[in-house]
Amino acid sequence: MLPLLGLLGLLGLLGLAAPATASYAFYVGKNLTESGHVLLGGTGEEVSSHWLQLFPAKDHLANATITVGVTQDASYPATAREGVEIIGDLIKKHGFATYGGNPHLIADKDEGWVVWEFAGGETLWAAERLGPDVVRVSYPGYIEEFPVDFADSRDHMGSENLVDFAVAQGWWDPDGDEPFHVFKAYGVQGDSYHARTGGFKYMSQAALENATLAMVPVTEKDFMKRVRDPRICDDQSGYGQVIRVFEPGDPDLYLIWNAATGSVAAPFVPWYLGVEHVPPEFGQHRYLTTGASSTFLKTDYQLQEASVFAGRVFKRVLYYMCSAPKRFLPLVTDMFISFEDESAAAVTTWVDTAAKMLLATGDRDAARKMLTFFSRTRAYKSLEIGKTLTDALDGYAKLSGAWQIPKDDLINEMGSNETVNCLTGINPDEPADQQ
Ligand SMILES: *[C@@H]1O[C@H](CO)[C@@H](O)[C@H](O)[C@H]1NC(C)=O
Numbered sequence: 001m002l003p004l005l006g007l008l009g010l011l012g013l014l015g016l017a018a019p020a021t022a023s024y025a026f027y028v029g030k031n032l033t034e035s036g037h038v039l040l041g042g043t044g045e046e047v048s049s050h051w052l053q054l055f056p057a058k059d060h061l062a063n064a065t066i067t068v069g070v071t072q073d074a075s076y077p078a079t080a081r082e083g084v085e086i087i088g089d090l091i092k093k094h095g096f097a098t099y100g101g102n103p104h105l106i107a108d109k110d111e112g113w114v115v116w117e118f119a120g121g122e123t124l125w126a127a128e129r130l131g132p133d134v135v136r137v138s139y140p141g142y143i144e145e146f147p148v149d150f151a152d153s154r155d156h157m158g159s160e161n162l163v164d165f166a167v168a169q170g171w172w173d174p175d176g177d178e179p180f181h182v183f184k185a186y187g188v189q190g191d192s193y194h195a196r197t198g199g200f201k202y203m204s205q206a207a208l209e210n211a212t213l214a215m216v217p218v219t220e221k222d223f224m225k226r227v228r229d230p231r232i233c234d235d236q237s238g239y240g241q242v243i244r245v246f247e248p249g250d251p252d253l254y255l256i257w258n259a260a261t262g263s264v265a266a267p268f269v270p271w272y273l274g275v276e277h278v279p280p281e282f283g284q285h286r287y288l289t290t291g292a293s294s295t296f297l298k299t300d301y302q303l304q305e306a307s308v309f310a311g312r313v314f315k316r317v318l319y320y321m322c323s324a325p326k327r328f329l330p331l332v333t334d335m336f337i338s339f340e341d342e343s344a345a346a347v348t349t350w351v352d353t354a355a356k357m358l359l360a361t362g363d364r365d366a367a368r369k370m371l372t373f374f375s376r377t378r379a380y381k382s383l384e385i386g387k388t389l390t391d392a393l394d395g396y397a398k399l400s401g402a403w404q405i406p407k408d409d410l411i412n413e414m415g416s417n418e419t420v421n422c423l424t425g426i427n428p429d430e431p432a433d434q435q
């Protein structure tokens with residue numbers, strides 16, 4: 001059985017869901033990266049908990065409705081284009097339920113696609129291809145000018161009613177001077193809303209795209225820096241991920257860099273798809289999990305819950321670090337980058353090679369055990385760094401007199417006030433590396 005590293009939140013391969021507010025998805029076309037491979041990254045903006053979970057690959061009966069996967073009669077999409085076609089097909093057949101529309105970013109080794117599904121039960125959707133020379137940042141996903149005769153285009157897809165519906169609603173005038181524009185017809189309307197420059201957080205999508213373009217040829221390391229930029233990565237970021245999309249020869253060798261919470265406060269850990277076990281510390285815990293405030297723990301989860309939760313450890317790093325960001329942010333960031341450099345050096349100097357050699361001898365079992373050993377070792381090392389940091393920062397805050405007792409009775413931020421971030425006292429207009 002092929003284990004699949006299924007991450008709640010590792011939706012990058014399949015698309016990034018946009019929850020309550022939005023989530024960042026980053027795409028860098030393969031002509032713009034150092035390795036010549038597509039880079040895909042993201043943060044998930046969700047209050048809820050995130051954890052790692054392995055789902056062994058299995059076959060499913062045709063018309064199965066609970067899980068999605070490969071059957072004997074179906075072929076799994078090999079490409080992002082087929083992924084878009086499947087989404088469009090499913091919407092056509094079954095409709096689409098949503099809390100307000102949803103954009104996804106899908107990528108394969110050659111190209112990406114932004115797929116935007118619209119709320120309202122009209123089965124409306126549009127999709128745009130992202131080629132090898134494109135950087136795209138979604139927050140949320142956007143699509144601008146769009147050909148009316150998109151059925152003839154290799155670069156666009158959409159529901160048959162996409163243009164007609166906009167015309168019928170008076171959202172686009174086919175006789176006017178303006179070309180058909182998906183955001184203008186279907187996006188959030190209002191003077192302050194624009195497809196790319198809406199000014200979300202401290203950086204718009206356009207500014208993030210420019211900052212990414214300034215890094216061309218983009219390395220995985222550059223890309224991690226972009227994803228963890230404190231101007232966009234804060235308490236709202238539930239996780240961080242960076243994936244180099246290519247064909248590694250064997251699916252077990254696919255590498256997913258995942259941060260246990262927003263990567264401004266958590267290092268990226270290298271998880272191979274061939275990993276067989278995730279340490280309990282990175283598995284599900286009751287911190288910010290649905291129903292946890294009104295239920296008791298299942299005995300089945302007693303020991304797992306007894307273990308330290310990595311997501312919580314790095315949230316603590318965030319809260320300590322952002323209490324004095326000028327002092328702590330550069331320090332913590334340096335530690336994480338050094339940790340990631342160590343992991344990356346191991347990956348390129350011996351882990352990939354050793355796994356390939358074991359696979360070449362036909363010993364998949366040993367290859368998986370080796371990959372599991374490597375990823376677990378790095379995960380535990382990251383946790384050790386997290387614990388050391390929280391202890392040190394706790395001590396510092398208390399001894400230095402910086403400790404603050406809350407003034408308010410209410411612990412939850414219920415309105416639109418600022419949430420925890422590392423920009424206090426920092427000029428958000430300056431790139432993070434010049435702070
Ligand atoms: C992008 O790369 C492809 C080959 O992968 C090449 O054919 C194409 O010309 C490149 N485009 C640019 C603008 O460099």
Ligand SMILES: *[C@@H]1O[C@H](CO)[C@@H](O)[C@H](O)[C@H]1NC(C)=O
Nearest residue numbers: 060061062063064071073093
């Ligand atoms: C699956 O559903 C379709 C109709 O949606 C039906 O034609 C087909 O026979 C079903 N297949 C199986 C194996 O039940």
Ligand SMILES: *[C@@H]1O[C@H](CO)[C@@H](O)[C@H](O)[C@H]1NC(C)=O
Nearest residue numbers: 197204205206207208209210
């Ligand atoms: C991004 O770069 C383009 C081209 O240099 C420029 O026209 C645009 O103003 C920039 N946008 C932002 C938001 O920085």
Ligand SMILES: *[C@@H]1O[C@H](CO)[C@@H](O)[C@H](O)[C@H]1NC(C)=O
Nearest residue numbers: 408412413414415416417418
């Ligand atoms: C924002 O915070 C202030 C003080 O902390 C509080 O008085 C105000 O009600 C809050 N606003 C919202 C919308 O929660």
